[in-house]
């Protein structure tokens with residue numbers, strides 16, 4: 464078939480008036496599908512030594528690992544274990560033991576880890592002596608996950624992934640922001656990023672999200688939204704202003720809230736991705752059952768997300 468006949472035929476077949484643009488569209492979508500890769504974003508597993516959370520974590524990892532179109536890798540959004548902030552050394556060790564055992568037995572995919580607030584050891588432990596323990600603070604989670612540092616970057620095809628650390632100490636608790644050292648590193652990382660790469664930012668706590676405001680059921684007595692410094696980055700405006708200089712930043716991924724949303728703001732897609740543990744292993748949290756995100760990263764800088772409910776664990780409400 465010559466080109467003119469092909470155009471005529473395709474025009475007739477589609478009923479469209481512009482056969483040429485149909486040809487270009489189909490070759491574009493072929494390019495898009497040929498060059499995309501998949502990533503499973505699992506977050507807020509909160510595994511502990513009980514049976515429900517262990518069964519659930521196994522089920523989720525089995526599900527990710529049995530996908531027909533295998534993800535290139537997993538991003539773990541953090542809060543891997545139920546809690547190390549207020550746990551003693553033995554309790555923290557037993558949670559990491561459970562995590563490591565299940566990861567070893569059920570997962571074959573490469574995992575890039577992000578630190579969650581509950582992965583940090585000891586900030587709420589009364590015993591002052593643990594501050595001199597080499598595992599104190601974020602050292603335990605970094606060494607357990609074999610992370611290169613508490614924040615880092617890596618590349619896949621024409622995408623650059625920047626994994627950040629949202630959790631900073633704040634009067635015995637924590638606050639969601641990037642410390643100065645990290646912010647300076649982020650500025651340099653973005654400035655030196657190749658201009659032909661698209662960028663995905665990963666943080667445990669959302670930088671911009673609506674579901675942070677939906678976390679609590681009620682409002683403040685005066686009718687204001689109840690929006691805590693631990694639920695949304697308090698430095699969101701500063702980060703937004705930095706990001707404005709980089710149109711190749713396309714998506715920001717987070718967990719922490721156990722709810723799901725998609726906020727498009729100034730050309731960036733902010734995706735909050737639910738929780739593997741749902742309502743901390745007690746079924747759904749508000750409207751969202753336990754789930755993970757399956758993401759397609761395309762060569763043209765677009766991304767698609769599908770939320771996958773991998774099924775509730777046995778005995779969960």
Ligand SMILES: [Zn+2]
Pocket residue numbers: 542579580581667718719720
């Ligand atoms: Zn969290």
